Amino acid sequence: MDIKQLNYFMAVAQAGSFSKAAENLTVSQPTLSVAVKKLEEELGVRLFYSFNREQRLTDEGLRLMNGARRLMDVYQQTVEDVRVMDHNTEGSFMLGLSPLFGACFFGDLLPGFAAAYPNIHIEIVEDGANRIDEKVARGEVDLGVSLNTDRLTAAVEKRHFTTQRNVALLHESHPLAERDSITVADLRNESFAIFNHNFILHRQIVEACHAAGFRPRFALLTSQWDFMVELVSKNHAVSILPKPVLEKQSHPHVKCIPLTDSMKYWDIVLTWNKEKYMPRSCRLFLDYISRNLPPDDL
Incomplete structure (x- = not known):
């Protein structure tokens, strides 16, 4: 029957x-x-x-x-x-998100989506953007948040999320602290406190240093941006971080100087494996984010 x-x-x-x-x-x-x-x-x-x-x-x-x-x-x-895709839609999906992106941009996005779609569960996989890229390529997460690089594989689709400025972090007494802007080359004699190898920003900083003609010295490699700010505040290192991070972790003795070379911008994208099925719950989240993008800082 x-x-x-x-x-x-x-x-x-x-x-x-x-x-x-x-x-x-x-x-x-x-x-x-x-x-x-x-x-x-x-x-x-x-x-x-x-x-x-x-x-x-x-x-x-x-x-x-x-x-x-x-x-x-x-x-x-x-x-x-x-x-029908309405507010009663149920489902779940996996979101690959670094703690850095989460702290800067998703503090309002996630609660806002949860209020609009209370029956959708998001399982967040936290890791550096390098590893998030790998998980997206292997289909281990449905959606990732990453930096826009030429290393994304052909199977990975991407969509613009936001573009933000990078800044150099210097102690207030540093000779460059009063400059309106600097380049990576200006930091050739400094010790760096930056993200570790799990983060795409680590590779970008190292490549920018090499392009400027020097090999960077490291005072600290970490996954904690507050640790980097702390070293800079004690005048033990300099750092390069996205400007939105400093809005979350400011320090009175740390000056933020805009960069004007290849490290000027931080271009963030949403990524997914186009060969993998995307759950409807994830598509709803992607549409929600597209309607609530953080403003670019250009």
Whole structure:
């Protein structure tokens, strides 16, 4: 017994005639008759009897009609649940997010989405952007937040999220602290406190130093930006961080100087593996973010 058989059976019961039911369903009468006959054979009961040129339900037919109405209600609701994307949508997906991006941009986005879609659960996988890229490429997360680089694989789709400025962090007494702007080359004689190898920003800083003609010396490699700020505040190192980080972790003895070379901007993208199925819950989140992007700082 399937949905089509039940639909045919209910049409005959409601019309009281095979010919009228066939006309309502836009099928031939023999097709309808055969379908109902097969249903009776499958169930081993008689569903209709003829009286005054009408098809009337037997006791077994009445019981099937009552059950069929409930089944069709459930079926229609299931179809609607699949088609309609509303605030009652349920589901879950995995979001790859570094603590840095989370602290800077998702403090309002995640609660806002949860309020709009309370039945969707987001499982956050926290790691550096390098590893998030790897997880996206392997299909281990549904959506990632990363830096825009030429190392993203062909299987990875990306969408702009925000562009922010990078700044050099210097102690207030540093000779460069009063400059309006500096370049990475100006920092060639400094010791750096920067993110460790799990972060794309680490690679970008090192490559920028090499492009400027020097190999950087490291006072600290860490995943904690507050640790970097602390070293700079004690005049033990310099650092390069995105400007939004300093809005979360400012220090009175640390000056933030804009960079003007290849490290000028921090271009953040949303990434996903286009060869992997994206759950509807994740698509809703992607659409929500696209409507609530943080402003670019250009």
